[in-house]
Every structure is written in structure tokens, then in C-alpha cells.
Amino acid sequence: MNRSHNQLTETELEDLLLQAVSNALESQQLTAWQIARVTQYVEDNLGTRIRVADLATAAKLSKSHFARCFRASFGVAPYSYVTLQRIRRAHELLAYTTASLSTVALDCGLVDQSHLTNQFRRHTGTTPGRWRRDFDPQAAPQRCARQPGRHSTAIAND
Numbered sequence: 001m002n003r004s005h006n007q008l009t010e011t012e013l014e015d016l017l018l019q020a021v022s023n024a025l026e027s028q029q030l031t032a033w034q035i036a037r038v039t040q041y042v043e044d045n046l047g048t049r050i051r052v053a054d055l056a057t058a059a060k061l062s063k064s065h066f067a068r069c070f071r072a073s074f075g076v077a078p079y080s081y082v083t084l085q086r087i088r089r090a091h092e093l094l095a096y097t098t099a100s101l102s103t104v105a106l107d108c109g110l111v112d113q114s115h116l117t118n119q120f121r122r123h124t125g126t127t128p129g130r131w132r133r134d135f136d137p138q139a140a141p142q143r144c145a146r147q148p149g150r151h152s153t154a155i156a157n158d
Contacts, residue, residue, distance in 0.1 A: 030073040034059040038070070042082055046089050046109045052078050086110060087123045094132045101128055 030038065041058045042050060055078055056066035070078045086108040093104045105116035120128045 028069055028072045030059060030069045034061075034069075035073060042085050046082075046086055047107050048109060050082050050109065082109075083119060084123065087120060090116060090120060090128060091131075094128055095135050104128065 037058050038055050041055060045054075052067060053063050055070070056063045059066050059069075061069065067078060070081070074081055076084070089108045090104055090110075093099055093107060097104075099107070100113075101116060102113045105111070105113050108116065110116045110119060117127050117129075120126075120131070124131060126134075
């Protein structure tokens, strides 16, 4: 078979296309610096409104591309990740402070105590008050009397 140097066989072309698709799929995940920046942004701003657009800006991506990459990297949508981090923070505050449930809710970026209770129950199967009563203080350092700061907050999925 006589072909010029610039021509590709059908098999070679298919291999190149498969490689391109593979590279595209790999690039659908966030890089290490993007993950670090986004997780730090969430941690630093749990007590405030966190929008997907803000996370995308931190990762230097468009909103839609960020959402796809985030899901590919974390296995959950950005909104779900933020909610899980809010519940994690609530666990910490319930365990180590004597703050009221309303204050815990606000410090975790939830609108009010009712919102905290609904989200907490959905993710843990129990209410924050019951979880705090059942928490074993012997298994953790003594609670401090520090009261978390109040923040005006809302959860946003836009």
C-alpha cells in the first residue's frame, strides 16, 4: 500500500480519537490546586452563603464546567458537598461547645434551627439535640463554653 507521510490509516485515526476522548475524560476532574482552593473556600465560608458560581471562580472555571469536574472529582454535586461540610461542622460545634442549636445553625451556614434539624436528621438519622445528649464526652475533650459567632446565611445552588 502506497500512502503519503501525512495520511493515517483508519486504525491509527481511531486510536488517536480514543486517546483524545480518554484525555478529555481525564481532564474532567479538578486539579490538585483546584481541589485545595475549593475545599479551603468552603471551609472558610461555611457560615455564609456559598454559591456554585463562587466555587467555580475559585477554581477558575465556568460554572457548568466546574460542576461537571467537581462531581467527577468528589462523586457528589457541589451543593451536596457543602451541605455535608455544614453537617460536619455542626457535629464539631455540638460536641465541643455549649452553643444553642440556633447559634450552631447560623454558624454552619444554615438559615435557622429548623433547617439544621432537617438537614442533620436527613444525613445522620437523628436530631442535633438528641445527638448532643447521646454524645459521649469521655470520648472527646471537654466542651468549651465558646459561643460561635453569628452569621447571616443561606444555602444557594446557583
